[in-house]
Amino acid sequence: MTEPPAGLDSRQAIDDQASAFVARLQGEIDEAGRQAIFAWVAADPRHAVAFARMEAAWEAGARLRACPPAIESQPANQDAPAPPLVSRRALVGGFVAATVVAGAATATWRYTRDVELYRTRLGERRIVTLSDGSRVHLNTASTIEVAMEKRRRRIHLVKGEALFEVAHDTARPFLVDAGSARLRAVGTAFNVRIRETLVELTVTEGVVAVAQGGGHALERAAPRIAAGDGAVIRSGAVAPTVLNPDLLRQRTAWQDGVIELDGETLPQAVEEFNRYRDHPIIVGDPRLANLRVGGRFEVDEADKFITALEGSFAVSAIPTADGSILLVVRS
Structure with a gap:
């Protein structure tokens, strides 16, 4: 693939380049090509904004052409496998508003995996059963992206709150990205809530490892939060907390x-x-x-x-x- 051209200073030139890159990602493209595009997106905040805008426009047009029927959300008291609202290459524009950097990261995450998107509206709760048997309880106004891979199970909590009941599979760790936090579990249950300036973790069963320093690596020394405890993750810094039974019940009462x-x-x-x-x-x-x-x-x-x-x-x-x-x- 030809390297993305440098020196694109005008808004029109940046928009044109972003549009071209979004179009390329809709077709056949090798890993080197994808990485070159993602490098261009990450190189300048204007690139990230333009890329998100063009991707949103592309997806809106595709949805108008397809005109699929609406999919009703599954009631919160049902646990049958739920179809994704949006599958691969789903609309990303709404997720980019938080920060430019987050927009670039979301776009990269989206295009490097076969991703399914699940979400709830304001006031709605929903239970999603994943292909591995894990269950995700979504609270109000929440969004997750799911990528089931051969060697790992990846979840991106984009916004809101979710409780994860993880099916046991030692060969495929269960990873959750939420804000600056990366969490890892094999077979356990834990609640994650994204607040304005931090991520709140509550472990109800098993043990969850938390990456430190805002990185994605989960070293052996990473803090491990056991059942009945929690943690606050702010800018990658992990602060474990001991929860009494009343506080533990309070944090998960939304499921009822x-x-x-x-x-x-x-x-x-x-x-x-x-x-x-x-x-x-x-x-x-x-x-x-x-x-x-x-x-x-x-x-x-x-x-x-x-x-x-x-x-x-x-x-x-x-x-x-x-x-x-x-x-x-x-x-």
Whole structure:
């Protein structure tokens, strides 16, 4: 393959080159060719943005031509094998918004493997059974990419939260990439949640190894998190945490459609309910920032939470024109 040309400084030239590379990836191309394209994408943030934009445009056109019927999501209480919403070369444009670097990495991950995409809408939960028998519980507004290979099983948690029940297979380790974290398990169960600045790991069965330093290598010395414990991974740094039974149950209560609160601040509690709502609850008074709350609610019971809040504290809930709820100190 001819090396990608250098010196493409204008936006039009970069867009043209990105479009050409996306087109090449749709057909037959060898590994050297793919790596050359990925090197060009990673070389400049403008390249990554243009590549993601052109790939999204290409896929949108392909979907319009194909016009496939909609696929209904599998209810959360079913565990039959679920068809992927999108298969190889699935739409990537929406994933690139987080960061330019993440966009380039996602594109590279997508095109180097036979990938299937599963996702949930806001407020939806879903169970996906993978081809190896592993089960993935997806929480609200979550997305995973799955690549089942001969020597390993690869999962990319793009956003949101998932609990993995891993089928035992010592010949094929089960790897999960989430933010700056890489996790490895053989036969175990663990929960992974991507938060704004960190990744939260909770192990419910077995042992999970965590790569350190933001790299992808899982050395023998990598921290191993046992059942009942957890870890916080921030910028590749791993901080193991010991979880008491109540906190362990609280972190996984979403699988039962429940939000458990035990001394969280009001903004933290509101964040949990907003994960399932089209219109957010807003803490509109800084005097409420340190108010601590508790209780057990269904994920769709934000109204009951607000009623309890108004009945127990000097808080008023004010509906807004756009459907949001503003929480203020009652005067």
